[in-house]
Amino acid sequence: MLSMKRLSQPALIAAVVAALSATLSLGRAGPGTGSVQGIVTIDKDGSSKNDRSQTVVYLEGVPGSSPDLDKLRRSIRQRDQTFSPDLTVIVKGATIDFPNEDKVFHNVFSLSEAAKFDLGLYKQGESKSITFRRTGVVDLYCNIHPEMVAKIVVVDTPFFAVTGADGRFRLDGVPAGTYPVVAWQARGAPYRGEVTVTPGGNAALDIKLVEGQVSKTHLRKDGTPYGRYK
Ligand SMILES: [Cu+2]
Numbered sequence: 001m002l003s004m005k006r007l008s009q010p011a012l013i014a015a016v017v018a019a020l021s022a023t024l025s026l027g028r029a030g031p032g033t034g035s036v037q038g039i040v041t042i043d044k045d046g047s048s049k050n051d052r053s054q055t056v057v058y059l060e061g062v063p064g065s066s067p068d069l070d071k072l073r074r075s076i077r078q079r080d081q082t083f084s085p086d087l088t089v090i091v092k093g094a095t096i097d098f099p100n101e102d103k104v105f106h107n108v109f110s111l112s113e114a115a116k117f118d119l120g121l122y123k124q125g126e127s128k129s130i131t132f133r134r135t136g137v138v139d140l141y142c143n144i145h146p147e148m149v150a151k152i153v154v155v156d157t158p159f160f161a162v163t164g165a166d167g168r169f170r171l172d173g174v175p176a177g178t179y180p181v182v183a184w185q186a187r188g189a190p191y192r193g194e195v196t197v198t199p200g201g202n203a204a205l206d207i208k209l210v211e212g213q214v215s216k217t218h219l220r221k222d223g224t225p226y227g228r229y230k
Contacts, residue, residue, distance in 0.1 A: 032175060034176055034201040040163050056155075072094040074094070076140070076152075078098065087151050089155060098127060106145065107120060111221065181205065191208070
């Protein structure tokens with residue numbers, strides 16, 4: 001890492017100004033930035049779903065974005081034998097805390113390529129954390145309670161949005177340029193397209209997804225089925 005002592009004062013000021021303006025440019029309109037907005041529709045068995053929530057829309061390869069990873073830290077609680085929330089988008093390099101707020105023990109784990117971990121058993125009031133280093137989708141489970149399931153989507157950009165039930169999304173403060181855009185859903189193939197953002201512009205996207213069938217069962221961390229005990 002570059003030592004601050006070796007920078008001359010003007011260079012140091014320039015570095016600080018550059019860091020500040022990079023931070024300020026995120027999430028707000030500025031010169032040379034525009035917006036992306038649109039709507040996701042989801043087809044299931046030949047008809048359009050009313051609930052278009054939980055679709056993750058994000059851009060790839062946006063230059064000059066070095067997000068504040070501390071501000072992007074998130075938390076997934078273990079509460080009432082569920083993970084809350086059950087979908088989290090995390091920016092690569094940021095951390096998720098996993099506090100146990102239940103009276104019972106839990107054992108949070110993942111066998112996914114993007115992040116393999118086993119937090120072990122811990123009790124109410126304790127928390128462990130994981131920093132996510134690879135992009136991809138992480139299936140989160142508890143080794144004791146098969147009904148505890150959650151997904152984590154690790155993206156390499158601060159320019160992401162999660163749709164609500166109406167399927168609408170909006171990304172602001174995007175530097176002008178042409179970027180790949182991805183819409184990820186848990187129950188089917190992702191959408192992949194491209195969007196061109198112009199300064200002060202508002203690029204519109206109409207994204208159509210098809211929902212398929214997904215298996216609802218999974219195995220424990222050692223590859224065996226869950227027992228019948230509760
Ligand atoms: Cu559990």
